Amino acid sequence: MxxxxxxxxxxxxxxxxxxxxxxxxxxxxxxxxxKKVATAKDNAGIWAVATVMSSDVESFKQISDSLSLGSSTVGVARAASEQIVKTLQEVKSLIVTAQGENVDRTKIAADITAKSDLVTGFINAAQFNGLNLIDGNSAATVNVLASLNRASDGTVTAGNIEVASVDLTTDLAALATIDVSDSTAAATALGTIEDLLQVAIDAAAAFGSSQASINSQGEFVKNLTDALRSGVGSLTDAxxxxxxxxxxxxxxxxxxxxxxxxxxxxxxxxxxxxxx
Missing domain, CATH: 1.10.287 (Helix Hairpins)
Known part of the structure; x- marks a missing residue:
């Protein structure tokens, strides 16, 4: 019809x-x-997941900056500690020379004093952005923001790498009292410098280990950020x-x-x- x-x-x-x-x-x-999912009306579930992941990507950018700052700060402390080790090795050589009888102890003592002043200068100058990990003025432990941990229930917590500071001002204070005025004092000084040298070596090794950990975490964060970006792209890109x-x-x-x-x-x- x-x-x-x-x-x-x-x-x-x-x-x-x-x-x-x-x-x-x-x-x-x-x-x-x-984008195939540009707004919540396109696909609310996918959009919600992608938005959360995108916010994490932005957060990890800040974490990467924090790790770079932490690595630089620890790197300054490590470099200073290594330089202190070299200087103490030079002091040790002077003390070994002072073990002899026919030596100019006055000249040796003057050289030791000069190198002691150098060590003090290294300690005071070993700061990055105002934080000095070896002068005894910072907290015992410094936290470097290292990760953003998201649990299955959505709870977010910050992860840190702890870096222990070292008070080389106090630990190496005996350097200023080293005496090589006679053979007996020089023998005592040899034992003292061995102890001080070990303190500086331990500090440099600890800072080196911490910096390696921070750098490894930095590489992981960069790779994780790339993976998150790729995941967001696979969910939303057209x-x-x-x-x-x-x-x-x-x-x-x-x-x-x-x-x-x-x-x-x-x-x-x-x-x-x-x-x-």
Whole structure:
């Protein structure tokens, strides 16, 4: 039955065209933004997960900066400790020389005093951004922000690498009292410098280990950040090749839909022939 009041063919063609236009709008959005999930209305679940991961990526950028700062701070303390070790080794050589009988003890004592002043200068200068890990003025343990730990329930906690400071000002105080004025004092000084040298070596080794740990964590954070970015991309990025092919197909469907609707709208005109 034909009707001039209800054109079923036109309604079907119109609904088909509407669906094509909606799909075409979605594909054009993917192509323009590069994302298949750009807002929560695109896919609420995926958008929520991707947003949380993206916020973690931004946080890990700050953590990477914190690790770089920590590595630099510890690196200064390590370099200073190593230089102190070298200077103490030179002091030890002077003390060994003082073990002899026919030596200029006054000159040796003056050299030891000069090197003791150098050690004091190294300790005082070993600061980075105001933090000195070897002068005894910092906290016993310094925390370097190293990670962001997210539990399965969404709880987030910060992870730290602890770096123990060393009070070389106090630990090496005996350096200023070394006496080589006679053979007995020189023999005592030899034992003293051995102890002081071991203190400095232990400090340099500890700082070296801490800096290696911080640098390793820094590399891990960079790799983790790249992995998170890749994960977010796989969830939200559009497949541009597929979108391009889909766009062309929808454009053809749109043209056919317009043509089908035009044909359906002309059907009532055919009824006029019945009344001629």
């Amino acid at each position: 034909s009707s001039i009041l209800t054109n079923n063919s036109a309604m079907v063609a119109l609904e088909t065209l509407r669906n094509v236009n909606r799909n075409l709008e979605a594909v054009q959005s993917e192509i323009s933004t590069g 497949d541009m090749e597929a979108s391009s092919a889909k766009l062309q197909a929808l454009q053809v469907q749109q043209q056919l839909g317009v043509q089908a609707l035009s044909i359906a709208n002309q059907q009532p005109q055919a009824l006029l022939s019945l009344f001629r």
